[in-house]
Amino acid sequence: MGFFSKDIASLDDLFVHTLRDIYYAEKEIEKALPKMIDKATNPRLKAGFEQHLAETRGQIARVEEVFEMHGVKAKEVNCPAIDGILEEADEVAADVADKKVLDAALIAAAQAVEHYEITRYGTLIAWAKELGRSDCASVLAKNLKEEEATDKKLTQMAESGVNLQAAE
Ligand SMILES: [Fe+2]
DSSP states (O other), X not given: OOTTOTXXXXXXXXXXXXXXXXXHHHHXXXXXHHHHHHHOOSHXXXXXXXHHHHHHHHHHHHHHHHHHHHTOOOOOOOOHHHHHHHHHHHHHHHHOOSHHXXXXXXXXXXXXXXXXXXXXXXXXXXXXXXXXXXXXXXXXXXXXXXXXXXXXXXXXXXXXXXXXXXXX
């Protein structure tokens, strides 16, 4: 995101810019998840991605709600950070032939995505509060809570390689 863009003069501008950044990221994630569902072999992982796809659609709706509450147009701005994470995930997954290793690569990619979202929502919530928009902060906190829960689930799957194998 262009931190030094001349369009950003105030904390409010920065808040709106970052909201547009996460809006773009969520929409890219919505596009990437069906590919990850296809590639995942473990049923638990597949189901986890399916659930997160549904959640992501709800999160997009919440971000749109925050745009409306804040009186600004719902618009995306390019986010090279999420593009990079998703591109790398694609490249790594394309190179892995072993199914268990592929699942591990997908979990790692998904966690990189979650961590990106967690940092963005954390920042947005803090700025919303500073701007006196605790109403926006509480909507964004719902998204943060879901991302954190997804991240936790992914950690459990990454750590239970045995379960992943047993589920085959
Ligand atoms: Fe998300």
